[in-house]
Amino acid sequence: MIYQIEHTNRFHYDTPVDQSMNHIRLKPRTDECQRLLSYRSDINPSSLTKEHLDLWGNTVETFFIPEVHETLEVKTTSIVSIQRSPFIKMVDYSTEMRNIYHSDLFRKHYLAYLNDTPYTFLYKDQVDEIVNAVGDIHNPVQFSIEVMRYIHENFTYDTSTTNVNTKAHESFPLKAGVCQDFTHIMLGILRARLIPARYVSGYLYVGENSALIGDAATHAWVEVMVPGIGWCGLDPTNNVEALEHHIRVGTGRDYSDLSPLQGVYRGGQHTLTVNVSCTLLDSQ
Numbered sequence: 001m002i003y004q005i006e007h008t009n010r011f012h013y014d015t016p017v018d019q020s021m022n023h024i025r026l027k028p029r030t031d032e033c034q035r036l037l038s039y040r041s042d043i044n045p046s047s048l049t050k051e052h053l054d055l056w057g058n059t060v061e062t063f064f065i066p067e068v069h070e071t072l073e074v075k076t077t078s079i080v081s082i083q084r085s086p087f088i089k090m091v092d093y094s095t096e097m098r099n100i101y102h103s104d105l106f107r108k109h110y111l112a113y114l115n116d117t118p119y120t121f122l123y124k125d126q127v128d129e130i131v132n133a134v135g136d137i138h139n140p141v142q143f144s145i146e147v148m149r150y151i152h153e154n155f156t157y158d159t160s161t162t163n164v165n166t167k168a169h170e171s172f173p174l175k176a177g178v179c180q181d182f183t184h185i186m187l188g189i190l191r192a193r194l195i196p197a198r199y200v201s202g203y204l205y206v207g208e209n210s211a212l213i214g215d216a217a218t219h220a221w222v223e224v225m226v227p228g229i230g231w232c233g234l235d236p237t238n239n240v241e242a243l244e245h246h247i248r249v250g251t252g253r254d255y256s257d258l259s260p261l262q263g264v265y266r267g268g269q270h271t272l273t274v275n276v277s278c279t280l281l282d283s284q
Contacts, residue, residue, distance in 0.1 A: 001081070001082045001083070001244045001245075001262075001280065001282070002037070002079065002081045002082075002204075002248045002280070002282040002284050003079070003205055003247060003278055003279065003280055003281060004030070004077070004078070004079050004278075004279045004281050005077070005079075005083070005202075005203050005219075005247065005276070005277070005278050006074045006075065006076070006077050006078075006276070006277045006279075007026055007075070007076045007078075007203075007217075007260075007263050007274075007275075008073065008074070008076075008274070008275045008276075009073070009074045009075075009260070009272060009273075009274055010071065010072070010073050010272070010273040010274075011071060011072040011073075011270045011271070011272055012070070012071055012270060012271050012273070013070050013071065013072075013267055013268055013269070013270045014267075014268035014269045014270065015070075015267050015268035016068045016069065016070050016103075016267060017069060017070070017265045017266060017267025017268065017270075018062050018065075018067065018068045018069070018265070018266055018267065019065065019066065019265060019266040020064070020065040020066075020069070020072065020211065020263060020264075020265040020266075020279070021058050021062070021063075021169070021264050021265070022062070022063055022064075022072075022074075022137045022261060022262065022263035023061070023065050023207045023261070023262045023263065024041065024060070024061045024074060024076070024260065024261050025039070025054075025058050025059065025060055025077075025201075025250050025258055025259065025260055026040045026061075026074075026076045026211045026249060026260055026261075027041075027051075027059040027062075027076070027078070027113045027247065027249065027251070028041050028078050028080050028202070028203075028247055028248060028249050029058075029059075029248050029249065030056075033082060033083060034080060034081070034082050034084075034247070034248055035048075035081045035082075036078065036079075036080055037079040037080065037081055038077075038079045038283060039076065039077070039078045039079075040076070040077045040078075041061060041074065041075065041076045041193070042073075042074075042075045042076075042077075043063060043065075043072075043073070043074055044071075044072070044073045045065050045067060045069050045072070047063040047064065047065050048063065049062065049063045049137070049179050050059040050062050050274075052064070053209050054257075056250070056251055056252045056253075056257055056280075057250065057251070058224065058249075058250035058252070058257075058258065059250075063180070068229065071107075074261060077133075078280070080247050082246075082247065083244065084242075084243040084244050085243070088103075088141060088145070088226070088232045088239050088241050089145065091139075091141045091226060091229065093139040093141060093142070094226070095182070096190045096227075097228060098225075098228040099152075099276060101140060101227060102247070105152070106196075106227065110196035110225055112253060113191070113196040113197055113198045113225065113253065114191050114194060114196055116188065116191060117251075117253050117254045117256070118167060118254075118256075119157075119167055119168060119184050119186075119254035119255055119256060120167075120168050120188040120191065120194065120253075120254050121167065121168060121169055121185050121188060121189040121262055122168050122169050122172060122185065122188035122189065123169055125209070126169060126188075127188065127192045129188055130147060130150055130151075130189050131189070131192075131193070132152075133150055134146040134147055134149075134150050134226075136271075140157075140193070140195045140224070140226075141226055141232075142198070143176050143190075143193065143195070143226070143233065144190055144195060144222075144224045144234060147186055147189050147190065147236075148186060148222070148235070148236045148239055148258070149239050151185060151186055151236040152182075152236055152237065152238065152239035153239070155175050155176060155177065155181075155185075155280040156175060156176040156230075156235075157176075157177075157179075157182075157237060158176040158177065158178075159177065159178055161173070161174050161176040161177055162176070162177040162178060162180075162181050164180070164255070166180075167184070168181070168184040168185045168187070168188045169188075171184070171185065173276060174187055178237075179219050179220040179235075179236075179237040180255055181220065182220075182236040182237050183199055183200075183220040183221055183222055183236065183237075184254060184255070185236075186222050186234075186236045187199060187222060187254065190222070190224065194226040195224060195225075196224070197222050197223065197224050197225070197251065197254060198222070198223050198225075198231070198251050198253065198260060199220065199222070199251065199252050199255060199257065200218075200220060200222065200223050200233060200246075200248055200250070200251050201218055201219075201220055201222050201249050201250050201251075201252075201253045201255070201258040201260070202219055202221075202246060202247045202248045202249040202250075203218060203219055203246075203247040203249070203276065203278050204219035204235075204245060204246055204247070204278070205245045205246075205247070205278045205280060206245075206278075207245075207280060212245065217260075217274045217276050218249070218260060218276070219235075219237075220232055220233050220237075220255070221234060221235040221236070221242050222235075222236065223242075223251065231251075232277070233246060233248075244268075247278070249271055273274065
C-alpha cells in the first residue's frame with residue numbers, strides 16, 4: 001500500500017507576533033514494515049528547518065521565525081509504502097516468552113513504558129473494572145487483545161466530550177472520547193498489569209466504504225512489546241490490529257511526547273485550523 005499524506009496546520013493570531021520558535025513531529029518513520037519514500041515540509045513565512053531525533057527515536061524539525069507575522073502555515077507532504085501482515089492473534093505464549101516477561105532485565109529495559117504518566121494514570125477501581133470484565137488472563141498478548149475489544153465495545157467515539165488535555169482517569173467515567181482517550185486508557189490498563197505499552201501517533205487511511213473510524217487529523221493507537229517479535233500495534237478505536245491502513249509517525253509514553261506541533265511566540269492568542277488528507281496511490 002502506497003499513500004500520500006498532506007497535513008496542514010494554519011495558525012491565525014489575534015495580534016501580530018514575532019520571535020516564533022517551533023518544533024514539529026510530522027515525518028513518518030521508516031522501519032521493517034513501513035518505508036518513507038518522500039517527505040517535504042513547507043513553512044510560511046519561509047523558514048529553514050533543522051532535524052534531530054528525540055529520546056524516543058522520533059524525527060523533530062525545529063524552525064525559528066524572527067519577523068513579525070499574523071499567520072503561520074506548516075504543510076507537510078509525505079509518501080509512504082506499507083506492507084504488514086496480521087499475526088498477533090496467532091502468537092503462541094511460550095514458556096520462553098513467559099520467562100522473559102517476568103524477568104527483571106525485561107522490566108528494567110522497558111521501564112519507561114511501564115510507568116504511569118499524567119495522561120495514562122487510572123484509579124485502581126477503574127483498572128479493576130476492566131480487568132474484572134475481561135478476566136484475569138495471564139497471557140499478556142491475549143489480555144491486550146481483550147482490553148482493546150472491551151474499550152471498543154463499551155466506549156463511545158465522540159469528539160465533543162473531551163479535548164487534547166483530557167487525561168485517562170477523566171475520560172474513563174464518561175465512557176466516551178476519541179482515539180487519544182481510548183489509547184491512554186488502554187495504556188493505563190496494560191501498564192497496571194506490567195505489560196510494556198507505548199503510544200503511537202500517525203495517520204489512518206479510512207477510504208470509501210470503510211468501517212474504520214479516525215480523526216480528521218492524526219490518529220492514535222497502542223503498541224505492545226512482545227518478546228521475540230517486537231512492538232505490535234493494537235487500535236482500540238477500531239478493535240483491529242494496526243496493519244497496512246495505519247501509518248506510523250512517532251512513538252512515546254503518551255500524547256505529550258508526540259504533539260505534532262509545539263512552539264512559543266511573543267504576541268496574542270491564536271486559533272488553529274488543521275486539515276489532513278490521506279490518499280491511496282497504489283495497492284498491490
